[in-house]
Amino acid sequence: MSHLPSAPSIPTAALPDGTVARAAGFVEATLGRGIEWIAALLIAAEILLLLAGVIARYFLHTPLIWVDEVASILFLWLATLGAVVALRRGEHMRMTALVAKVSPGTRAFLDTVGLAAALAFLLFIVYPAFEFATGEADVTTPALEISNAWRAAALPAGFGLMALMAAIRLLRVGDWKRVLGAVALVVLACLVFKAIGPAMKGLGNLNLLIFFVGVTAVTVLMGVPIAICFGLATFGFLTLTTSLPIDVMIGRMDEGMSHIILLAVPLFVFLGLLIEMTGMARAMVAFLASLLGHVRGGLSYVLLGAMYLVSGISGSKVADMAAVAPVLFPEMRKRGAKDGDLVALLATTGAQTETIPPSLVLITIGSVTGVSIAALFTGGMLPGLVLAATLCGVVWWRYRKEDLSHVTKATGSQIRSALLVALPAVLLPFVIRAAVVYGVATATEVSTLGIAYSIIAGVLFYRQMQWRRVVPMLIETAALTGAILFIIGTATAMxxxxxxxxxxxxxxxxxxxxxxxxxxxxxxxxxxxxxxxxxxxxxxxxxxxxxxxxxxxxxxxxxxxxxxxxxxxxxxxxxxxxxxxxxxxxxxxxxxxxxxxxxxxxxxxxxxxxxxxxxxxxxxxxxxxx
Structure with missing residues (x-):
């Protein structure tokens, strides 16, 4: 995937041999490894903490009232440090549809501009984030009765470390003319907007088009990371057209990144990796393939059905996708499906299943409009099926000529054998949904039960638990979580x-x-x-x-x-x-x-x-x- 730029695409051998570059490389490696380990430990701590809360409340009948509070504190640190890890690994999402069509030299320059733009935005918000965290010092948390600054400090710390990492990546680019040109372009754009700022205050709603359409569109198409595009547009709008303090924007980013329901995202991402590592994914795919593998586009239909079934379990559409995609994508790729078609279908199934209960959006509609939530849940089932049917029509058309000459239809005994092997994996979605329905765990906590279940199944049934892969999986989860939550934070501010x-x-x-x-x-x-x-x-x-x-x-x-x-x-x-x-x-x-x-x-x-x-x-x- 194309992400935050430049240095990740430069082979190690191509890096300059200068003292500055070597020093930057050493600092990046040392700092990066330390942050990766901390982020991995935070995810492990969240899993153990929430699992302990479920056990204490449901089995021991002694609820730990401080669990959600501690989880919330750790989660914001995980979100910001994960964003740092994503920046170092080049995994912040960006659009490269146009960038990919330009010459290599121009693309390298635009990659560097993306780094420079990220550095500029982070420098703009790091001090307001510090002021925001300082202002939270007088707020006391209800359960632990400690200062909320312990949680809010994650914002200036994370933004500062991201800015440092972006600067290091610029130092490692190796072409000083390109770096200076990219920095000069970003600085010039900022100065131009600052110069015309007084005139913009009289433009009224035209500023909405200038910033939220114009600035966002231009930067997105240039390949600047999506989160940075949203952040720069919002920062520019607030700074140049309003008198509101920027730490208010930081508060909105905090709200977007630390919503407790989003804690399901890293946990389901890790669960997806765990399912793959333990062999559960292969067993599940083998069973599904035995049922539909001989049908053209069969696993695409499985993806549609899986998203329909798991939708809403975690309370987060991103988490739903994270639970399904790692299970099905590898086998679908083996069968010749292209990455673009896979992600297109995954995204559109996310839209198709928005009305499937339990849906946070439907709950919100009921709470703010007075419409019966029970009626909304009942009414949401069939519309999702209608959209699923239209998507199935596209799948049928696209795969109508799929070559299945190498695929043999499974016999009844083969299907039964595949089901027996896959049974622990197939039961997982039902275990998760039952835990929610019967009140064993909240939508956020249920993923920890899935993780515990997967580990037990991997150790006792599939016997493929590869402990050496756990830490890299935790780091990968942290990077993906940081990239997603940083976008959500800036989008919330917008x-x-x-x-x-x-x-x-x-x-x-x-x-x-x-x-x-x-x-x-x-x-x-x-x-x-x-x-x-x-x-x-x-x-x-x-x-x-x-x-x-x-x-x-x-x-x-x-x-x-x-x-x-x-x-x-x-x-x-x-x-x-x-x-x-x-x-x-x-x-x-x-x-x-x-x-x-x-x-x-x-x-x-x-x-x-x-x-x-x-x-x-x-x-x-x-x-x-x-």
């Missing part, structure tokens, strides 16, 4: 900035002026696809739900039906490139360059739009089970 601009009220007034039910639904679909590309589902619902659901009722649209249309629209926007954060998260989970999925995803997105149109046009699909 969503908050849009709220402060008054954009939400303007949109609501414009939509209320529409004359009819059909027009209202069409505009709602378009608006929420756009909103989904820049906002997380929950912030968007909190922002627009109380405004638009009363209008929908006035237009004669059933609130459950409208909820399904809104959620699916946001899901399509969230997982559609070039701006959908979910798409880049899918690329990160699948370890695929975002540019590879651009062409294959078009057909799947069109299929989702067809399914959404059917759901919007036929209210019965959302209401028949109520």
């Amino acid at each position: 969503a908050w900035a849009l709220t402060q601009s008054g954009f939400s009220n303007t949109l609501a007034q414009a939509m209320s002026a529409l004359g009819g039910r059909t027009a209202f639904l069409v505009v709602s679909i378009i608006a929420f696809i756009v909103l989904g590309s820049v906002l997380e589902g929950i912030p968007a619902i909190v922002l627009f739900g109380p405004l638009l659901f009363p209008i929908a009722r006035q237009m004669g649209v059933h609130e459950v039906h409208y909820a399904m249309v809104v959620v699916l629209s946001m899901g399509i926007g969230l997982f559609a490139p070039p701006f959908g954060v979910g798409y880049y998260a899918a690329c990160a989970v699948g370890r695929v360059d975002p540019s590879e999925g651009m062409k294959p995803i078009v057909g799947y997105i069109l299929a989702l739009l067809v399914g959404l149109a059917i759901v919007a046009a036929v209210p019965w699909i959302s209401l028949c089970l109520l």
Whole structure:
């Protein structure tokens, strides 16, 4: 996958032999290894801590009230240090669709510009992050009664270390002209914006287009890391067009990166790696292949079904993808599936399953609009199946000529034998869902039960537990987690900035002026696809739900039906490139360059739009089970 740049793509032998480069290499290696080990230990601590909480509460009936608090403190440190690890390993997500088409020299320069832009943004926010952490010193945590600065200090520490790592990577580029040119370009852009800043304050909502469309689009297409693009646009908007202090932006990033439900992300990522390492993945794939392996596109159908079944278990769509992709992708690649098509299907199944309960977005709709959550959960089942059917149509078309001459249809005895071997692996999703349904564990904690279950199955049943791989797996999990959460943090800050601009009220007034039910639904679909590309589902619902659901009722649209249309629209926007954060998260989970999925995803997105149109046009699909 294409990530944060330059030095990772330079072979070691090509690095300069100068004193500065050698010193930079030594500092990077020493510092990087230390941070990787700390991040790995933090993940291990989170797993043990949450597992202890489940055991104490459910089996010993003595809840440890401080567990969630400690987990929250450690999680923010994990998020920021993981982002440092991702920067060192070159794993911050970026768009390279255009960059890949330019000459090698131009691409190398744009890679260096990405590093320089990252360094600039991190230097901009490191001191405000320090001020934010200092301000948290007077806040006392409820359970442990310690200063919240212990948690908030992760932000300036992480941002400072990222800035240091970015500077080191620049020193290791080796071409001083390229480095100076990239730094000069970034500095010049900052100076130009600062010079015209006073004039921009009078432009009103035009600044939204300048920063959140213009700056974001230009930097994304240049190959600057996605999180940095979001961060620079938000920082520039707040600094040049408002009088708000930047530490408020840091607070929003903190809110986005440290949401406790996101703790499921690293745990499910590690669970996915663990399933692969213990042999459970191979056993599960072998069983699924015995059922559908002889069908053209069979494992693609399995991916659709798996995402439908596990959706919502973890409370995070990223975690859902992380639980499924590592199990299926290796075998699908062996069967000739291309990386671009795999990540395109993974991303669109993420959008397709947004209404499948238990869904945090549906819970949020119920809480802010007064719609029955039970009705939303009931109404969400069939719309997801409709979109699954349209995606299956694309899968059938694309794989209709797949060569299966080397694949033999499994016999009944072979299927039974494969099931017996795969049974512990096949039972895992049911164990996880049962733990949630019966209150054994929360959506965040349930992944720890999955990890414990996988370790036991790996040791006792499959006997393929390779302990030497555990630490590298923990480090890999930390890097992926940091890359994803850094994007979520900057995207949350951007969503908050849009709220402060008054954009939400303007949109609501414009939509209320529409004359009819059909027009209202069409505009709602378009608006929420756009909103989904820049906002997380929950912030968007909190922002627009109380405004638009009363209008929908006035237009004669059933609130459950409208909820399904809104959620699916946001899901399509969230997982559609070039701006959908979910798409880049899918690329990160699948370890695929975002540019590879651009062409294959078009057909799947069109299929989702067809399914959404059917759901919007036929209210019965959302209401028949109520």
